[in-house]
Each structure stands twice: as structure tokens, then as C-alpha cells.
Amino acid sequence: MEVSQVVDDLFRAAIKHRASDIYFLPAENGYQIKIRNYNGITLWTQMDHLKARRMMNYCKYLADMILSEQRRPQLGAMQWQLDDAKFALRLSSVGNFNDHESLVIRIIYSLERTRDPFFNKAPIQLITKMTQKRGLIVFSGPTGAGKTTTIYRLVNELAENELVMTIEDPIEIEEAAFLQLQVNREAGMDYSDLIKVGLRHRPDVFIIGEIRDRLTAQAAINAALSGHLVYTTVHAQDPLGVIRRLTHLGVSDEYLNQALTAVAYQRLIPTVSGNPKALLVVHELEALTAKNTYDWEEWQRELKQARTKGVVSDETVKKFWEG
Incomplete structure (x- = not known):
């Protein structure tokens, strides 16, 4: 062959x-x-x-x-x-x-080829409502969880009337309506460098592929504090871990309180039909910082409802019980 x-x-x-x-x-x-x-x-x-x-x-x-x-x-x-x-x-x-x-x-x-239906549309509606506040909205979850797809879907509704700029490594979804920039470290264009350049274009919405270091964290926070709506991802085990990760990267409690609008956690869950669905939970900063540990209560409630409806199996519920 x-x-x-x-x-x-x-x-x-x-x-x-x-x-x-x-x-x-x-x-x-x-x-x-x-x-x-x-x-x-x-x-x-x-x-x-x-x-x-x-x-x-x-x-x-x-x-x-x-x-x-x-x-x-x-x-x-x-x-x-x-x-x-x-x-x-x-x-x-x-x-x-x-x-x-x-x-x-x-x-x-x-984007038109991505199909990640949700178990429950309420979290999407909640994030859409939160975008009116502007600020920073952070998604967490493992690689391949559909986080970027969800962010693009949320922002796509804004692209007609607002300038959307994405900075990714690499670009994961092609979207002609967005101004998409790709990290190129050999050319001296890292996340933090491109965010600084991007601010000169005065975008209404930023999509930052991932916060990996202190410079990118600070640049994302500054963009949110300057009135932009910023979507990004952070690797963390659970939503509370996002707060700890940002703090570890040097973001002060004061700046978190001012800039962070919401934290979302998402995974793609296998269904009995064979087509995965996205399970998403969304929290405001105050609700997370009031906890010492993350209890997964809302997440587990969604899983149990999906099992009751026959959408997922007992094995799937057990596998994803704690994210």
C-alpha cells in the first residue's frame, strides 16, 4: 500500500x-x-x-x-x-x-465541525450572563476535555459586534471571525509577549490558550483589569486548584478579587450511545474561596442525573465521580 x-x-x-x-x-x-x-x-x-x-x-x-x-x-x-x-x-x-x-x-x-453537546445548558447560560461583568473566566480540565471548543462557542456569539483575539500554542480551532495569533518562542513571541502586542489592537475579547507561567498570568490579569473579557485555561485538579495555581504564579488575592469572574471545570464524558457529552460546572470566586477542599457536589449531582436518565453507565459514573 x-x-x-x-x-x-x-x-x-x-x-x-x-x-x-x-x-x-x-x-x-x-x-x-x-x-x-x-x-x-x-x-x-x-x-x-x-x-x-x-x-x-x-x-x-x-x-x-x-x-x-x-x-x-x-x-x-x-x-x-x-x-x-x-x-x-x-x-x-x-x-x-x-x-x-x-x-x-x-x-x-x-468550529462548525466541533460537536460537544452538554449534559446541562444551565452552566453555559450562567457563563454567558457573567460575561457582562467582563473580567477573567478560567476553564480547567484535562487535555481533550473540549475546553477550547466551549470557549469558542461562547465567544462566537460576540464576534459579530466585537473584536476577538486569540493567542494559542498551537491554534486548536480555525475561526475566520477571530484574529488568531500563535505562539512562536523561536521568534520571541510567547504568550505574555503576544498579549502585550494584542492590547495595542484594542480587542474586546481575549482568548488565551493557557496560563503556564508568571508572566502570562500577570498579563492575563492586567488585560482583565483593563476592561477586557478574557477567557483562558489553567491546568488544575479541580476548580479550587485553579485559584491555588494562580496564587502560586504570583497573582495576589487583591488582583484575583478584582479580575476573576468565574472558574469552570469541564470534561467530555462517554455516553451509552457512544457520543461524548461535555459535563461542566461553573463557580464564582467567592463560592470557591469559602472552601478548604473541593467537594464535587454539583458535579456528582449532574452525573447521577445523567445515570438516572440512562445517558451514562454505572461504570462511567464511578470513573468520573471526582472529576
Whole structure:
């Protein structure tokens, strides 16, 4: 089979399962190709080194990457036509300690192709109401939880009358109505740098892909304090952990009280029909800081209601009982 056909089959399978990433990972006797989606990472296939090398080189060639470089990090981008749809792909490669190259391919979906229905629309309505206050709205949850999709859906309703700017690493969803900027550290354009540049464009709404460090945290807080509506994500185990993470990154209690509007936690939950749904809970700052530990009460109530309606299984409830 031609290498182009094998790659097409791989991309077709990944997109069918709503994968966010495809991995080419060196193994003891060849390569493992894995796919990440809302259910985690699964093995697509294993193959010998030569066949995997041909597939990787084919992708690297299309992404304008250096084929002979298999050790140093590289980034690339390409478009892939699948039936009547075109998908943007972002590639990242690097060699391990044995100089065996690994490759990760991020699949970027257009907003109209993302389908993440919710168990309960009340949290979305609550966030929409909160946006009138402006300020910072932070989403947390694991990779592949649909956080960016939810943020884009919320902001998309504002794009017609307001300027929306996104800063991501990498861009996860293409949206022509937004001004989208991508982090490029080699060119000196990190999150904090692009936020500063972005403020000169005077956007009404910022989408910041992720707060990872002190500079980005401070820049996001400053943008919120200056009257912008800012959506972002922070890695944390639970909503209360978001507050602790921001504090750890140097954001004072005073600035949190002034800037933070809401914290949301989201995951994609498998359903008995096979189509995942997004479970989302939303909290205001005051409700979170009044707790010493997060009790998951609201989250668990939503899970139990879904089980009563026959939407999810007992095993799913048990697996996601504490986020």
C-alpha cells in the first residue's frame, strides 16, 4: 500500500474518533502509533521502523520540515483534504536519547465541525450572563476535555459586534471571525509577549490558550483589569486548584478579587450511545474561596442525573465521580 494511503487511513481514523493528537512513538522493535481523544490515548497500530519512518517523512515533507533532521526539535504545519473537508495539522518532532525521532500531529477542527453537546445548558447560560461583568473566566480540565471548543462557542456569539483575539500554542480551532495569533518562542513571541502586542489592537475579547507561567498570568490579569473579557485555561485538579495555581504564579488575592469572574471545570464524558457529552460546572470566586477542599457536589449531582436518565453507565459514573 502506498504511504499516502496509509497516512490517509490514519488521519481518517483519527478524525472519526474526534482525536486531538496523533503520536509516532519509538518502541523496542519499531514504532507505536497512538491516537488521543476524550477517552485518553489508544494504540492505533504498531509497525516496523522503516514503514513508520516513511510515514513520518511523508508528513514532514508536506509540512515543510527538514527530513534529514531527526534529533533537534522541529515544528511544521500542513493542510489535509479528507473527502469534502480540509483540516489544518500542526506537527512537532524531536529525537529521544537514542536519536530515535518522535512525531506528534495536532488536528485542528473548524468550529462548525466541533460537536460537544452538554449534559446541562444551565452552566453555559450562567457563563454567558457573567460575561457582562467582563473580567477573567478560567476553564480547567484535562487535555481533550473540549475546553477550547466551549470557549469558542461562547465567544462566537460576540464576534459579530466585537473584536476577538486569540493567542494559542498551537491554534486548536480555525475561526475566520477571530484574529488568531500563535505562539512562536523561536521568534520571541510567547504568550505574555503576544498579549502585550494584542492590547495595542484594542480587542474586546481575549482568548488565551493557557496560563503556564508568571508572566502570562500577570498579563492575563492586567488585560482583565483593563476592561477586557478574557477567557483562558489553567491546568488544575479541580476548580479550587485553579485559584491555588494562580496564587502560586504570583497573582495576589487583591488582583484575583478584582479580575476573576468565574472558574469552570469541564470534561467530555462517554455516553451509552457512544457520543461524548461535555459535563461542566461553573463557580464564582467567592463560592470557591469559602472552601478548604473541593467537594464535587454539583458535579456528582449532574452525573447521577445523567445515570438516572440512562445517558451514562454505572461504570462511567464511578470513573468520573471526582472529576
